[in-house]
Amino acid sequence: MLVICEDCAKKYHIDESRIKGQRAKFACKACGHIIVVEKPESLPDSAVPTASSDLAPVGSLNTLPESDTDKVVIQPGRKAAEAAAFSATTARGRGNPLLLPLLGIMVVGFLLSGGAFLFLYLRHVPAMIRQESELRSLALAVSLEQAVKTPLLRKDYLLVNQETQRMAKLPGVAYAAVVNEKGLVVAGFFNIMTGFDDRFSQKVKEKGFPVDVLAQNGLKTGAKEGSVRINMGGLPVDDRVLALTEGNGEVHVGLPALESGQSLSQVLVSPLLLIPAGLALLFAGLLLVTIDWLVIRPARTLTNTANRISLGELDLAIAAVGSREMRDLGLALERMRHSVRIAVERMIAKP
Incomplete structure (x- = not known):
């Protein structure tokens, strides 16, 4: 058994079979430090043969020739405590690579920021879109009312149809219609029939503009304007109705209703979100x-x-x-x- 003095690092080869009991003490010849040797419990008393050495025996212990199979024993003390602490630290594992927690932090941050964006969007943006749509439909209805008011008084229905058709062909408009005081559609035009179901499209081709649909947003007595979301041929439409100033009818302007889910999908695939998200991912990768x-x-x-x-x-x-x-x-x-x-x-x- 190889024993090293913890003060001067001098080596001694000890015959375990000569240790009486579980431990023995001897003084280091180089520095005088008292070395305590504990007998390994796994070895019997006669397991290691005795041999002579150039070192004189100390107490009841003899030194043995150096061998490659000798066991190195670190004596109890400060160095042994440090070795035990190092072994305990190593036993806990090597830990995780630095990139893993950094990547986790970035993913969590991206999810939190994305969740906050979606929460704020769903809380405020749909209401803003609805308000903007109502203002636009009101402006279009007022423009149509001003355009057809004089031709209706003169009973110039050709000009009324032309102005109504011009309004219906504007981008983002589903239809425009003019109803006289008797509830008859004087002029009614759709922009395009895309989005309506086939049965409704066939009905429009056969019977003209459906006045029964406009009746869902009829003006009450004394009312000047109104706005209702109606279902026209399977397509939700925000219908804006405005009374003619002379009291001889009303005008209707319909805008396709933009649902919150549709608006959200449009925003998620728009450059407004994709460009910042791409820049954020690029920045995270560079980091x-x-x-x-x-x-x-x-x-x-x-x-x-x-x-x-x-x-x-x-x-x-x-x-x-x-x-x-x-x-x-x-x-x-x-x-x-x-x-x-x-x-x-x-x-x-x-x-």
């Missing part, structure tokens, strides 16, 4: 690459170099690369390597 280049790779290099030095390559220089902090760490390890090498050379040269 990970920068951390890997400045921190992780230099740390991995220092770890490999330290492992080689711990195996005896004391002449292996430690390169200081990476960020300032990693360079400072590399310089500190290099100074430690020089100190360890000098200490080992002194121990070897010591008689």
Whole structure:
């Protein structure tokens, strides 16, 4: 059994079979430090044969010739406590790579920011879109009312049809219609029939503009205008009705209703969201690459170099690369390597 003095590092080869009891003490010849040797419980008393050595026996212990199969025993004390603490720390595992928690933080941050965006969008944007649609439909209804008011008084129905058709062909308009005081459709035109079901489209071709649909948003007595979301041929439409100033009818302007789900899908695939999201992902990728280049790779290099030095390559220089902090760490390890090498050379040269 190989015993090393914890003060001067002098080596002694002890015959376990000569230890009486569980432990024995002897004084180091080099420094006088009292060394306590505990007998391994796994070995019987006659397991190790005795042999002579150039070292004189101390107490009841004899030293043995050096062998490659000897066990190194670290004596109890401060160094043994440090070794035990290092072993306990190593037993807990190597831990996770640095990129994993960074990637997790970025993913969580992206999800939280995306969730906050969706919450604020669904809370405020649909109402803003609905308000903007109502204002636009009111403006179109007022424009149509002003355009057909005079032709209706003169009973110029050709001009009324032309103005109504012009209004219906504007972008974003589903239909425009003019109803006289008797409830008859004087003029009614659809923009395009896309979005309506086939049965409704066939009915429009056969019977003209459906006045029964407009009746869902009829003006009450004394009312000047109104707005109701109606279902026209399977398509939700925001119908705006406005009374003619002379009391001889009303005008209707319908805009396709933009549902919150549709508006959300349009926003999610629009450049307004895709460009910032792409820039955020690009920034996150560049940040990970920068951390890997400045921190992780230099740390991995220092770890490999330290492992080689711990195996005896004391002449292996430690390169200081990476960020300032990693360079400072590399310089500190290099100074430690020089100190360890000098200490080992002194121990070897010591008689």
